[in-house]
Amino acid sequence: MVAIEFPLPRTTVPPKTGPILPDVLRSEWDKLRTVRSTYWTLFAAAATMIGLSAILCGIYVAQYAHLSAKDRALFDPASFSLTGSFLAQLAIGVLGVLVITSEYGSGMIRSTFAAVPQRLTVLAAKAAVFAAVTLVVTTAASLAAFSVGQMILSSKGIGVGLGAPGVLRTVIGTGLYLAVLGLLALSLGTIIRKTAGAIAAVFGLVLVLPTIAGLLPGSLSSVQKFLPSNAGLALVTGSHAGKTVPSLAPWIGFGVFCLYAVAALAVAGVILVRRDA
Amino acid sequence: MIEATGLTKRYGSTLAVDALSFSVKAGQVTGFLGPNGAGKSTTLRMVLGLDAPSGGSVTIDGRPYRELHRPLFEVGAMLEAKAIHDGRSARDHLRCLARSNGIGRRRVEEVLETVGLTSVARKRAGLFSLGMGQRLGIGVALLGDPGVLILDEPVNGLDPEGIVWIRTLMRSLAAEGRTVFVSSHLMAEMALTADHVIVIGRGRLLAEASVGDLIAGSSQNYVRVRSVDDRRLAELIGAKGGASRPEADGALAVTGVSASVIGDLAGGDGIVLHELSPQEASLEEAYMELTRNSVDYRAGTPAVTSSAGKVA
Numbered sequence: 001m002v003a004i005e006f007p008l009p010r011t012t013v014p015p016k017t018g019p020i021l022p023d024v025l026r027s028e029w030d031k032l033r034t035v036r037s038t039y040w041t042l043f044a045a046a047a048t049m050i051g052l053s054a055i056l057c058g059i060y061v062a063q064y065a066h067l068s069a070k071d072r073a074l075f076d077p078a079s080f081s082l083t084g085s086f087l088a089q090l091a092i093g094v095l096g097v098l099v100i101t102s103e104y105g106s107g108m109i110r111s112t113f114a115a116v117p118q119r120l121t122v123l124a125a126k127a128a129v130f131a132a133v134t135l136v137v138t139t140a141a142s143l144a145a146f147s148v149g150q151m152i153l154s155s156k157g158i159g160v161g162l163g164a165p166g167v168l169r170t171v172i173g174t175g176l177y178l179a180v181l182g183l184l185a186l187s188l189g190t191i192i193r194k195t196a197g198a199i200a201a202v203f204g205l206v207l208v209l210p211t212i213a214g215l216l217p218g219s220l221s222s223v224q225k226f227l228p229s230n231a232g233l234a235l236v237t238g239s240h241a242g243k244t245v246p247s248l249a250p251w252i253g254f255g256v257f258c259l260y261a262v263a264a265l266a267v268a269g270v271i272l273v274r275r276d277a
Numbered sequence: 278m279i280e281a282t283g284l285t286k287r288y289g290s291t292l293a294v295d296a297l298s299f300s301v302k303a304g305q306v307t308g309f310l311g312p313n314g315a316g317k318s319t320t321l322r323m324v325l326g327l328d329a330p331s332g333g334s335v336t337i338d339g340r341p342y343r344e345l346h347r348p349l350f351e352v353g354a355m356l357e358a359k360a361i362h363d364g365r366s367a368r369d370h371l372r373c374l375a376r377s378n379g380i381g382r383r384r385v386e387e388v389l390e391t392v393g394l395t396s397v398a399r400k401r402a403g404l405f406s407l408g409m410g411q412r413l414g415i416g417v418a419l420l421g422d423p424g425v426l427i428l429d430e431p432v433n434g435l436d437p438e439g440i441v442w443i444r445t446l447m448r449s450l451a452a453e454g455r456t457v458f459v460s461s462h463l464m465a466e467m468a469l470t471a472d473h474v475i476v477i478g479r480g481r482l483l484a485e486a487s488v489g490d491l492i493a494g495s496s497q498n499y500v501r502v503r504s505v506d507d508r509r510l511a512e513l514i515g516a517k518g519g520a521s522r523p524e525a526d527g528a529l530a531v532t533g534v535s536a537s538v539i540g541d542l543a544g545g546d547g548i549v550l551h552e553l554s555p556q557e558a559s560l561e562e563a564y565m566e567l568t569r570n571s572v573d574y575r576a577g578t579p580a581v582t583s584s585a586g587k588v589a
Contacts (some may be wrong), residue, residue, distance in 0.1 A: 009387045016349040016379035027377035034369040107360035117343040277326040
C-alpha cells in the first residue's frame with residue numbers, strides 16, 4: 001500500500017489553451033499504436049498482399065507455356081501482382097471497425113468523451129490518424145507486392161515497370177483504395193458500435209453486395225459499377241484490358257468511392273453527437 | 278460547484294431521473310446515495326455530458342460539461358472500473374488520456390506514483406484486479422489536478438486498506454478546497470467520508486442535507502430510559518405527546534420528547550432514573566427510512582422495496 005502524501009503533487013503542465021485538435025490527434029495516435037490489434041491487422045494486410053503476389057505470379061509463370069496468345073494479351077501484370085488487396089481489404093476493414101468499436105466494447109469511449117467532449121474532433125482525429133497510417137502501410141505493401149510480382153514475372157519477360165502506362169496509378173491506387181475503405185469501415189463501426197455487427201456490415205459491403213448486384217439482369221447490371229467497392233476498385237483495375245464487368249473511369253470511380261466515405265463519416269458524426277455514450 | 282436544475286432523463290416510457298435539482302459545493306465531500314437503479318449513474322453521466330438530459334440542465338462552475346475545453350484540468354471523473362481497453366498498459370492508458378488534454382508524461386508518472394501503480398504500469402489493464410482498475414480510474418481523475426472530482430462507486434472492489442486509502446484521499450482533496458462528489462450505496466462508508474449527502478430514489482430527490490441533519494431528522498432516533506416506575510413515567514410522557522414502548526431488556530424506548538423533557542418529568546414526579554440515553558440512528562437507518570418512505574409513497578411497487586432492501 002502506498003501512503004498518500006499531501007498536498008498531492010500538482011501537475012507540471014499548466015492548463016493549455018488554443019486549438020485542441022493537435023492534442024487529440026496525438027492522443028489517437030497513441031491509442032492506435034498501443035494496442036496489438038493494430039499490428040496484427042496491418043501485418044495481415046501487408047503479408048497477404050506480398051505473399052499472394054509471390055504465389056500467384058509464381059503459378060502464372062509456371063503455367064505460362066500453356067496459355068493461349070489471347071490469354072497472354074489480356075494479362076495485366078500490375079493488377080495481377082496486387083490481387084492480394086482483395087483479401088487485405090478485409091483486414092483493413094476489421095481494423096477500421098475496431099478503432100472505434102473496441103472503445104465502445106470496453107467502456108473506454110466514456111473516458112475518451114469525458115476527456116474530450118468535442119466528439120466530432122475525436123472522430124476527425126481518429127479518421128485522420130487511422131487513414132494516414134493505413135495509407136502509408138498499404139502503399140508500402142502495394143509497392144512491395146508489385147516489385148516481388150514483377151521480379152517473378154520478369155523471368156518470362158512479362159513484367160512491367162512503374163513507368164508503364166497506368167501502372168503507377170494502379171500501385172498508388174491500391175493504397176488509396178484501402179485507406180478510404182478503412183474510413184468506410186470506421187464510419188460503419190461508429191454507427192453500429194458493436195464489433196461483430198460492424199465487421200459483418202463491412203464484409204457485406206465489399207463482398208456480398210457486388211456479388212448480388214452482379215446477378216441483376218440486363219440494364220440493371222449497370223448499377224454495379226456505382227457500388228462503393230466497385231467504384232473504388234476502378235482506380236486499381238482500370239487498366240485491365242480483359243475486364244468483363246462494366247467500370248467507371250479510374251479517378252471518377254475513386255471520386256464516387258470517396259463520396260461514399262464522406263457521406264458515411266457525416267452520418268457517423270451526426271449519430272455520434274446525438275446518441276448517449 | 279456542480280449545479281443541477283430540473284435534470285430529467287427519460288428512456289422510452291421510463292423516467293430514470295425525474296426533475297432532479299441539487300448543488301454540490303466546494304470544500305466538502307458530497308455523497309450521492311440511492312438504491313441500485315435509483316438513477317445515480319445516469320445522473321453522473323449527464324453531469325459529464327456523456328448522456329444528454331431529456332429536460333433540465335446541469336453545469337460545472339456555471340458551464341455545461343460539453344462546453345469545456347480540456348476538461349481534465351477542471352473536472353476529474355472516475356466512471357466505472359475498467360472503462361479501459363484491456364490490451365493497453367496502465368501507463369499507456371493514462372498517457373493516451375493525458376495527451377488528449379495536452380498533459381505531459383511527467384505528470385503521468387506522478388499520478389502512477391500517487392495511486393500506487395508504478396510497479397505494474399507496464400501490465401496490461403485486462404489483467405488488473407477490480408481494485409487496481411479502481412486505482413487506475415482514480416489516476417485518470419487526478420491527471421489534470423482538477424478542482425472538481427466525480428467518483429462513481431470508488432470503493433467497490435477495494436480491500437480494507439484500499440478503502441481507508443480512498444477515504445483519506447477524498448477527505449484531503451476536499452480539505453484542499455476541491456469539490457468532491459462521490460456516489461455510493463455503502464452507507465457506513467459514506468457516514469465516515471461525506472460531509473453532505475444527496476439521496477435519490479427512483480430518480481427523484483429524497484433529501485439534500487448534511488449527514489448530521491439527516492440523522493437528526495430520522496424517526497429512528499429515540500431515548501432509552503430505565504426507572505423505578507416505568508408505567509408512571511410512560512403515562513407522563515404520553516401526556517406530553519411522546520410515545521414509549523418497552524425494549525427487549527425492559528427499558529423504555531421513548532420517541533417524540535427529548536431526554537431533557539423526560540428528565541424534568543421524572544424529577545417533577547419523584548421518579549428515580551437509572552438510565553437516560555439518547556440513541557442516534559445511523560446514517561444507514563436514516564437512509565433506509567428515507568428510501569422506504571419513498572417506496573410507501575409510490576404504493577404498489579414491490580420491486581423497489583426489494584431493491585432498497587438490498588442496500589443493507
